[in-house]
Amino acid sequence: MDEKNLVDKALQARENAYAPYSGFRVGACVRAESGKTYTGCNIENTAFSATCCAERVAVYSALAAGEKSFTHVAIASDSAEPTFPCGTCRQVIMEFAPDACVLCANREGEFVSYPAKQLLPHTFMYKAGTKENIHE
DSSP: OOHHHHHHHHHHHHTTOBOTTTOOOEEEEEEETTSOEEEEEOBOOSSGGGOBOHHHHHHHHHHHTTOOOEEEEEEEESOSSOOOOOHHHHHHHHHHOTTOEEEEEOTTSOEEEEEHHHHSTTOOEEOTTSSOEEOO
């Protein structure tokens, strides 16, 4: 599956977004190393801290299905400009898909791509069971 197909799946997932507060619908699609794809959309909540971005829904769905590593994360919204992941999603992508290619698309499906590590340099990663912060 090529990158354009991943962006198209993100655009389709956007249609299921629940965004009554912001009106900003976002869809995402992740491709695992297994070749399977998983989609997500943003889901807002009146208690804004309970809102979950499309990228995290897609990554978490893949993790819940047993996936462990990812090659791509595609993000698309209703915007005329490419949509980039928020800071929280960048941290999640770096933890679970640090070597992934991140595809940031607009509403027309036009996209730019970046290595995940370029979107969040000097990421915070804590080594479990220690008191060490892992820096790249």
